[in-house]
Amino acid sequence: MEGRVALVTGGASGIGLGMATAMARYGASVVLACLRTETGEPAAATLREAGLDVRCVRCDVTVTDDVFAAIATTVEEFGRLDCLIHNAVAGTFMGAGPITETSLDGWQMLVASSLRASFDCARAGHAALQKAKGSLVLLTSAAGMEGSAAIPLYGVVKAAQRTLVKGLAAEWGPDGIRVNSVAPLALTPAFDTAIAADPSLIKRLEASTPLGRIGDPADDIGPVAVFLASDLSRHVTGQTLVVDGGGFRGL
Amino acid sequence: MIRTLLVGAGAFVDALYEGLEAQGHTVAVVVPLRKPNADVASYDLDTPATGLDAAVGLLGYPNLVIHVPAVPEGPTDVINQAVEDWIAACEAPLDEALAVVRAVQPLLVDRSPTGGGRLVWVLPTTALSGSAGFVATGAACEGIRALAKGAAKQWGSDGATTSVLMVDPGVFFAGCEAPRADGMRDPGLAALGRVGDPVSDLAPLLDLLADPRAAFTTGGTIVADGGTWMAL
Numbered sequence: 001m002e003g004r005v006a007l008v009t010g011g012a013s014g015i016g017l018g019m020a021t022a023m024a025r026y027g028a029s030v031v032l033a034c035l036r037t038e039t040g041e042p043a044a045a046t047l048r049e050a051g052l053d054v055r056c057v058r059c060d061v062t063v064t065d066d067v068f069a070a071i072a073t074t075v076e077e078f079g080r081l082d083c084l085i086h087n088a089v090a091g092t093f094m095g096a097g098p099i100t101e102t103s104l105d106g107w108q109m110l111v112a113s114s115l116r117a118s119f120d121c122a123r124a125g126h127a128a129l130q131k132a133k134g135s136l137v138l139l140t141s142a143a144g145m146e147g148s149a150a151i152p153l154y155g156v157v158k159a160a161q162r163t164l165v166k167g168l169a170a171e172w173g174p175d176g177i178r179v180n181s182v183a184p185l186a187l188t189p190a191f192d193t194a195i196a197a198d199p200s201l202i203k204r205l206e207a208s209t210p211l212g213r214i215g216d217p218a219d220d221i222g223p224v225a226v227f228l229a230s231d232l233s234r235h236v237t238g239q240t241l242v243v244d245g246g247g248f249r250g251l
Numbered sequence: 252m253i254r255t256l257l258v259g260a261g262a263f264v265d266a267l268y269e270g271l272e273a274q275g276h277t278v279a280v281v282v283p284l285r286k287p288n289a290d291v292a293s294y295d296l297d298t299p300a301t302g303l304d305a306a307v308g309l310l311g312y313p314n315l316v317i318h319v320p321a322v323p324e325g326p327t328d329v330i331n332q333a334v335e336d337w338i339a340a341c342e343a344p345l346d347e348a349l350a351v352v353r354a355v356q357p358l359l360v361d362r363s364p365t366g367g368g369r370l371v372w373v374l375p376t377t378a379l380s381g382s383a384g385f386v387a388t389g390a391a392c393e394g395i396r397a398l399a400k401g402a403a404k405q406w407g408s409d410g411a412t413t414s415v416l417m418v419d420p421g422v423f424f425a426g427c428e429a430p431r432a433d434g435m436r437d438p439g440l441a442a443l444g445r446v447g448d449p450v451s452d453l454a455p456l457l458d459l460l461a462d463p464r465a466a467f468t469t470g471g472t473i474v475a476d477g478g479t480w481m482a483l
Contacts, residue, residue: 064334099349099402100356107349111342115390119329119337126330144393147400147470155401156345160394166381167389171328238381 001230002027005078005132007071009033009061009121010088012040014188015139018217019085019225024052026226029078033059033070035088061088061117062109068124081128083229085137086121089113095153107153114157118164126177133176137228138165140181140240142248158183162240169238178237180228185244186215210246220245252277253461254310256303256358258351259283259319262425263449267317267373270454276315276461279306283321283347303354312358315461316370318351320344320395324424326384340387348372348395352402360409367410371460372399373453374415375423376480382420396472403470412469414460418453419446419476442478452477 006023010016011032020030024047032054034040040056047054055077059070075081090113093106118138129136143151144158162181169179185205191214195202206212215221224243227233242248255276257268264280271278281302307313323340332340352370359368377385378392399413406412419441447453456475459465474480 098405099398100353111345115341115345116337119332119334119341119387122329123332144397147397147404149401149404152398152401152405153349155397156349156394159397160341160345160390163378163381163393164386164390167377167383167386168329168381170381171383171386 001226004028004082004229005031005074005080006083006085006229007031007033007074007081008085008087009059009070009117010035012036012043012056014190015184015186015217015221016085016087017043018186018219018222019087020054021047021052021218022222022226023083023229024054025222026230028083028229029053030055031070031074032056033061033088035060061086061120062090062112064116064120067117067120071121071124071128075128080132081125082132082134083137083225084121084125084129084134085139085225085229086118087139088117089139094151095156096151099152102153110153110157115160115164118161122168126172126175129177130172130175134178135229135233136168136172136177136179137225138162138179138181140165140183142183142185142242142244142250145183145240145248145250165240166238173237178228178233180233180237181240182221182224182228183240183242183244183248184215184221184224185209185247186217186221188217205247208247209244213245215243215245253315253458254313255279255315255317255457255461256281256306256310256313256355257317257319258303259317260321261319263423264319266425266449267319267454267457270450271457273450274454274458276458277310279310281306283350303358307358312368313355314368315457316351316355316359316368317373317457318348318370319373320347320391322388322391327387328384329386332387337387340385341391344388344391345394345398348398352398356402356406356411359411360406361411367412369412369414369460369465370399370402371414371416371457372396373423373457374417375420376417376474376476377420379417379474379480379482385420400470407469412466414468414470415472416453416456416460417472417474417476417480419479422447422449422453422476440479441476442481444477446477446479447475
């Protein structure tokens with residue numbers, strides 16, 4: 001990926017940081033688009049100390065101007081954008097609980113950060129991605145494919161993002177842009193919080209995962225980002241790659 | 252006698268109404284008050300409850316609720332799509348579906364006089380395939396399909412069930428400009444040589460889903476497009 005440029009929203013931690021780290025290790029210049037630069041800047045600095053080309057820009061993905069500005073800054077600084085990964089999602093709100101009781105404010109935030117932000121990323125990134133014959137990647141989830149009793153509204157937006165990818169792949173194929181989604185399961189800060197609340201969670205998940213462990217953001221999920229960002233996947237578009245150790249096998 | 256609440260508006264909904272009456276259902280139609288281009292921020296998610304309450308007053312508790320979400324009929328490429336059009340095509344149908352779920356839940360779970368009813372969404376198969384020109388609409392409909400699954404999981408112990416009936420876009424959009432990709436409007440692609448009639452092909456399936464003999468299916472998707480889409 002030498003000479004390639006990628007931008008990852010929600011890149012300060014978790015799966016976003018893992019994907020960014022992997023792409024940078026393979027030679028890409030990577031921009032972490034982060035809501036909080038106080039976490040994004042140290043993350044970028046740590047990777048730079050390891051010899052990687054990683055920078056941080058502030059970006060609230062629920063603000064259209066922020067999305068356009070982050071992408072414009074990236075193109076201005078690096079001259080191109082080859083891969084745009086929209087990974088960020090609304091803070092800690094996952095739409096948990098009965099559908100009839102879920103916070104509507106939380107629902108709107110989920111829609112804004114997942115769906116509206118995908119729309120904004122698509123509009124803002126199209127020209128640069130077309131020029132680079134690049135790749136757009138959205139993050140989805142098994143919850144969007146099989147539905148979820150625990151986090152049903154999170155499943156709703158993730159399902160919507162998955163078909164958004166299929167439609168965009170059809171629409172942008174003639175422009176030479178590939179569009180795919182990744183459905184990961186990995187140990188992240190959000191996952192750590194869930195485990196702290198329910199220590200038995202990790203054992204249950206490991207038991208239901210054929211590979212017997214939960215993934216690592218950089219070493220297990222990251223290489224899939226490298227694949228989708230690079231020419232290795234040049235004939236792959238409109239697809240969902242489930243990267244969870246085999247837990248979900250419904251496709 | 253099956254009591255059916257049909258939530259939606261337009262030519263396709265009118266045809267379903269005719270078909271359900273032909274199946275012997277007593278049908279009340281609830282038209283969502285949201286205007287197609289209403290700002291999502293001003294959309295009252297409790298709005299459908301008012302219409303549903305009125306319909307239940309006339310009809311009694313329903314055995315079957317059918318939601319046909321309002322989605323725009325014409326194609327728009329994402330990069331040329333105005334924000335308000337994106338909202339109308341993606342976010343507002345999702346809001347509408349969530350509002351319907353929240354409003355009908357008390358009508359369908361087993362504390363209702365019907366002892367547990369069924370909620371069915373009728374959606375175009377673009378939710379499954381995605382389609383150029385209908386990116387936002389397809390995304391919304393697939394989101395609704397996940398909502399049906401989540402509701403099925405949450406309501407199962409209460410005896411209420413959900414289903415999704417997926418139909419050919421050319422039928423769903425009822426003569427309007429349907430998704431242009433993949434030749435989906437070409438009846439010649441359907442194994443049965445035609446893509447379906449709301450009255451004679453789709454209403455009987457909805458009737459079947461309301462029948463107690465279908466009570467053990469929930470959260471699932473039935474594709475009724477004459478065999479155009481077989482990738483499930």
